[in-house]
Amino acid sequence: MENFIYSVDATFPIFLVMVIGYILKQIGMLNDNFVTVANRFNFKVTLPFMLFRDISGVDIRAVFDIRYVLFCALVSTACFWIIWGGVKLFLKDQSMRGAFVQASFRSSAAVMGLAFIQNMYGSSAMGPRSAALQYFFCDCADV
Numbered sequence: 560m561e562n563f564i565y566s567v568d569a570t571f572p573i574f575l576v577m578v579i580g581y582i583l584k585q586i587g588m589l590n591d592n593f594v595t596v597a598n599r600f601n602f603k604v605t606l607p608f609m610l611f612r613d614i615s616g617v618d619i620r621a622v623f624d625i626r627y628v629l630f631c632a633l634v635s636t637a638c639f640w641i642i643w644g645g646v647k648l649f650l651k652d653q654s655m656r657g658a659f660v661q662a663s664f665r666s667s668a669a670v671m672g673l674a675f676i677q678n679m680y681g682s683s684a685m686g687p688r689s690a691a692l693q694y695f696f697c698d699c700a701d702v
Contacts, residue, residue, distance in 0.1 A: 583589045642663045646656050 580589065584594075639660070642660050646660050646663075650656055650659055
């Protein structure tokens with residue numbers, strides 16, 4: 560039961576923000592243009608700034624783990640190819656394949672991942688490092 564409460568404490572604030580966003584869109588306070596501009600601003604300004612701020616305060620020599628970096632690179636590569644193979648098998652519309660793979664692979668791991676890490680562990684060196692690996696290994700040009 561303790562693990563369940565810990566999990567709810569970590570995930571509830573994130574889902575609450577999602578519900579609030581949904582409600583605001585339903586009542587007309589948010590529109591598609593706002594969401595597009597806010598996404599672009601988030602991925603091109605605030606997220607890189609936050610990652611830089613968090614990473615700049617970390618002693619890289621003390622926390623750098625080559626095995627972790629290689630693990631992330633290998634798992635990211637494997638996930639990409641698994642998703643690509645599944646898309647080739649199951650998605651018949653070729654014009655949607657690239658967008659589907661990119662969205663499935665990158666998803667919102669950088670944004671939601673940091674929120675989960677901060678809710679679970681507070682401020683730690685592992686969070687920004689993980690998010691930076693995900694953010695910089697993925698193509699964010701379309702955002």
